[in-house]
Amino acid sequence: MFDIRKIQEQVIYTAVKNSSNEETALRIVDNPHEDNPVWVKNTMKRLEEKFDSATVKNIRMNCQCGYGMDEKMAFVKEQMAISSSLEEFGNHQRSKAAGLSFSNGGLFLMFPFCPCPMLAEVGRLDSKTWCQCTTGYSKVLFEKAFECNVDVELMKSIKAGDEICLMKIIPLGEVRF
Secondary structure, three states: OOOHHHHHHHHHHHHHHHHOOHHHHHHHHOOOOOOHHHHHHHHHHHHHHHOOHHHHHHHHHOOOOOOOHHHHHHHHHHHHHOOOOHHHHHHOHHHHHOOEEEEOOEEEEEEOOOOOHHHOOOOOOOOOOOOHHHHHHHHHHHHHHHOOOEEEEEEEOHHHOOOOEEEEEEEOOOOOO
8 A cells, every 4th residue: 555645745855855955845844743634734834934835836736646647638538539629628528527617718627525635634724735736737637638738727625615626727729629
């Protein structure tokens, strides 16, 4: 069995180190006496205290674990193969069942639950910082599938007090169907 905490420590350490240095990365990540919920909250607080909000978002977007990416990529590609536009892609029944939708000219991805196993024991987060890793995951997924740059905006987070998790997927180029 894999240790999700160890995986998260490593990806956060690497992302922080890439944005600063090893000493800072260790200071932010290496707190073995904190249990998982406390470690999540305190690690995000340490990040937010050390870096500006744009750097924090970039660090967290680079912390995505890639778990299940191949299956999700196959699903997105299958839906694209039977679509002729982003609107059609987002409005297919299978897409909707997977949390995708197209409305007001935009593509959205919604979860009615928090999909992060690290947050299972966390009641409520003080900010949406932790959840930026899912925007990084979605960015990688949709950039590969759409074959263009994509921006992902985190609009809502269950663990930050919203009723759903919601992201807007914004292709920055032409999506070829």
